[in-house]
Amino acid sequence: MEILKIENARKNFGGVKAVDGLSFSVQEGEILGIIGPNGAGKSTVFNLLCGLIPVDAGRIVFLGEDITLLAPHKRCHMGIGRTFQICQPFKELTVLGNVAVAAVFGHSKPVHPGKVKKYSEEVLAKVNLSSKKDLYPAQLTTPDLKLLEIARALATRPRLLLLDEMMAGLLPGECDKILDLIKGINREGITVILVEHVMRVVRELCQRVIVMNYGQKLCEGCYEDVTGDERVIEAYLGQEETVAQ
């Protein structure tokens, strides 16, 4: 079943065509990767999908409903969750409080007020942050902040999860943990779109990859196909050794 469809989306920032007539669709249960050089419009696509910035033209359909004009919190209630490339925890709240925000507000059927704490603790346990639930974000390390981003998004009970460069700034070992976490999330039936620069992660996770360049779709296909594509090598990957590793 098709969970998300974006049709001919456009977004200009002044004279820059950040997203230029992009169309793609996502099947329920899959993990889709979006790769491309810096400035290709990947993060803008996420912002369009979660509603933080409106499209200039085009349509976005989620679960069969046109959500093009829907406010971000309503899209969240429908089941679109996301993380941010630069971690943006609520600094006045503890780790548990951060997750509680998502638990209380993140779904059209809210968690019962008496169960918010227990529910949030369960979500934190899922991402292995239980021991740090009473700390403030300023006391967390980068990998933990990334986990908090995921925990918050999960607490909204999403059907579609948008992960924006989760691996940036992480060591390979830390990457592996998050990689397993994403696999687990997907196994629970949550569809995932991820923007990623670490190709190993894309290769291991994504059934399908979209390559973007200058706001447009350069090509689409399985990992081997797109990374073998000459246009992709020229625009993004550069030398062949990078592909081979």
Added chain:
Amino acid sequence: MKKYSLKYILVAAAAILAVIFPFITGEYYRHLAILTLMYAVLALSWDFAARAELVSFAHTGFFGLGAYTSAVTFLKLDFPLYLSFTVAVLLTIVVAIALGYLTLRLSGIYFAIASLAFSEVLLVVALQLPKVTGGAMGISVPSLFGGMRVYCYGLILGILALAVVVSLYLERSHFHLAFSAMRTSPSVASVLGVNTVRYRLSSFTLSAIFSCLAGAFYVHYTTTTIPYEAFNLNIGVASMVMAVLGGLYSTVGPVLGAIVLKIIEEYMRVTIPYGYMIIYGLLLVAGILFLPKGLVGVQNKWKFLK
């Protein structure tokens, strides 16, 4: 457990003192206490808006709107007191929601400027409608409760108690989570499902209601006001200073700030014949410099040292 019981004892003592205060003191202290409580309402109401990251100068406007609506309906339409208060609150709700919607896209200093303009516009309106408001000559109403200060004290204490109850609810409910999230980032909050428009408007409207009540009380208590007094920017600035100095985003902070500052101000006014405002100003500067988290923060500082 011990810490909590001390807290409850303090709160209970303060509440008892607040109730018996007018019976154990004279007219002068009663008057002073009434104005202090009124400013406590204003400071707390200013803090309601601040909790949603709104630095507002519109409180002067709502104070004046409350004062004038209540006075005019009381005088010209012969409304009883409670009805004139109710009409003032209803009008304030409509105006606050409208202003809130118009300024939704503004934040920080831009919102502050827009709210300042709102207060100034209302001042001009009050001046330019002499048939309704009495224009620059002002408006006079019969004295509240026949001038019985004890009843006036009771009324403003009741309004403050209501504000405190609302504030405690905001602090302990989902509002607290929404406000804290929005203070860090409204857009991240909205992506996590927070209806930021709704929470911003509700904090602003609640805040406006209590400023309006303070204004409505003020005009009936002092029996007369002019536009330059009811729409005086000092009202908004004083409530902001009291909230900031007492400690933002809390219930105790703004109330404590109002009480402490009002006492200092009055003491200086009486003891220093000339230029007491200069010393008062210097005190405020020192307060902001050394107590960035306000008077409430002092307690936390001690906790930290231990």
